[in-house]
Amino acid sequence: EAGVIIIDVENGSPAEDAGLRPQDIVVQVNRVKVSSIKQYTKEISMAAENRNVTLLIQRGKSRVIVSLHIE
Known part of the structure; x- marks a missing residue:
């Protein structure tokens, strides 16, 4: 399935x-x-207006739901 690949995650x-x-x-x-x-x-x-984002992530053969707070 199509999506956007994360290249790097900042510490x-x-x-x-x-x-x-x-x-x-x-x-x-x-x-x-x-x-x-x-x-x-x-x-x-x-x-970003709400500052909360829910992402559906494909990680290998698994799917993970990730919630994050945008600052």
Whole structure:
């Protein structure tokens, strides 16, 4: 399935605090499928107003739901 691959996770970032890892694939942002970095950025920007984001992550053969707080 299409998604956006996480290349790096900054130490001390909300992404690291939420447990995101390099090579995770973001499949959905707040239940909206994302298949490009442009679409991912748009959804994150819209979600930033609420400061809470729920991501559906493909990690290997598993899917994980991750919630994070955007600062």
